[in-house]
Amino acid sequence: MSILIKNGTVIDPKSGMEEKTDIYIENSIILKIGKNLNIKAAKIIDAEHKLVVPGLIDIHVHFREPGQEGKETILGGSIVAAKSGFTSVCTMANTTPPIDNQALVKFIKLEAEKGPINIYPVAAVTKGLNGEEISEMGELYAAGAVGFSDDGKPVTNALVMKRALEYAKMFNVPVIAHEEDPMLSDSGIMNQGEQSVLLGLRGIPSESEETMIARDVLLAKSTNGRLHVQHISTSGSVQIIREAKNKGTNVTVETCPHYFTLTDKSVSEHLSMAKMNPPLRTEKDRLAIIEGLRDGTIDVIATDHAPHQAQEKKQEIEYAPFGIVGLETAVPLVITVLVNENKFSYMDVFRKMTIRPAEIMGLNRGYIAENGPADITVIDPEKEIHVTEDFLISKCKNSPFIGMKLKGSVDFTICGGKIVYGN
């Protein structure tokens, strides 16, 4: 199949290209980039006033399969991702059973073939996500795992974490860390602070995240291993990462749209829909996250897409599970909050959703170039979307953004030269 994308503003953070030009795709590669291309194509996309960016990459999603198919499946999640502009995602290992052996990595790869986008499994750091013994990283890597994470849980034992950072060097893949000290979190429900006092909910203090990040950047420094820190939420975390990077530590970091959009003041209104881990923090933290994104301390915007069924969230906040869905609101929030409200350039935000995550996970994707992969997302930055339950095609609708009107809509997603979303 051939596709010609005409007159779009092509933004490629890898090369720094930002210009109005045409792109011609044949089969699974970009064959030609240039102005006023006059090539016959089976499909012509008029991208006038639209952004044409590399297919987006989300290195933090939960597609729940195997084991929790009631929440989401690999195929279902892939379709949601395609609709949201993502052509590659990394699935986390905290399924049932967890992805800690090569058969399960291969199962995910096999299921992924049925879906429209690329799926790169992240496997467990420790066997059974128990935090005790490191997993068979070599076999997992050989089967197709692109990184190791016990996400959902921290690796609480510092020695285990140190060995994981050392051992993973053999494959040059990152150890991906959910940073939390469970003792300090103390079964908390929301951010510890004024709001948790007012609501009488047990708090998760900032230090719970920050002490573990501090520990792990020291371990990354001493082992010279590759550490990727997931979903940071606090001002202190940004500060620790910034200092570590200044000292030359091999650390990368992601945050999620909810941490630069919402604060713990949302909890009283949205109850369990505003319950995630790490929790929504204060306005000071939110602003520090935006500052960290601006100065490059934060490398990646990931969603931590975490579907939970209605009956699980429709419970007392104490009993409801942590997590919200994030794929479908990612582009609208990035454009509304970062570009429109905080004057980020498109180049800066899409760098964090394309080439940076690709580099961290070792994927040959996330860029637009002749003979490069034909993964492309076409976005209308002016189009308003209304987040409703119907807008969310995810099986689960656990989003605190329902009811919001946002700017920025995905028009087309092209993955491997095929239109996987849009018409």
Next chain:
Amino acid sequence: MKEIKRKDLLDITTLSLEEIRLICDSAKYFKEIFTRSVKKVPVLRGKTVVTLFFEPSTRTRISFELAAKRLSADTINIAATTSSLVKGESLIDTVNTLEAMNADFIVMRHPGSLAPHFLARHSKASVINGGDGNHAHPTQALLDAYSIIEQKGSLEGLHIGIVGDIKHSRVARSDIEIFQKMGAKVTLIGPPTLLPDEFKVYGCGISYDLDRVLPDLDVVNMLRIQRERQKGSHFPSIREYAKYFSLTRNRLKNCKSDIVVMHPGPMNRGIEIDDYVADCENAIINQQVTNGIAVRMSVFYLLSGGTPLEGVEPVE
């Protein structure tokens, strides 16, 4: 203000000063009924009140039940340990069942903060919060305020101390809000592990030194040390806690002679309060219990749309 236009009573935060005054005024009327030989009025005849308690409680549940009965309502008591809730039914489904049986009021006590707020959004019945987690206990706060008004005429300008496990106390949170709304100055007193700095968000005083604050107080509310609600250890021993924060006969000597001593009950005699103080003239702990029924009658009455109190006659 003549009536309350709200479905639910969930916390003090969302209650206006006018609503609080109206509840207290009506409570005074209902308390007068207690002196009659027939302590019952027909204002809730035909209405159904369900008490749904997910935590063990005797006095609060009985107080609500008695209040409902004295208003001639039908009452049903559900304790989580005897219901299908232990069989895994969700709160929403339980409440749908209660509504299908036409419950008009659901009084809920729940170990999870904000559980009644969640319930109220999904229920057509009037939800009254009988205590949720560490968050709120609005009828306790209303009866505390009412009891202080009985003693002192008003809360305006009073200095009220709340002593003990502030962190885990829903009574403290609701009391702070109601006392401040009614014009009192509030100081919280306890060990730092039970009195986090974030409590400054209320704009009240914070002290770790009971002896320094005590002489200035007009009212002191001694909270129960809730050993069952504490996760982990917040102080080294009960003995050391009592040394610093127990209201004892000796400490009472340093108080104003007309200090009002309160306790939401049940008391740990010898821990937060000693025998002498618990039974002394200044203590109004039993009056609080009596007033609790009057205040809860008032809440039922006003939430059901009640206004013309003069027209209410005793049931024959």
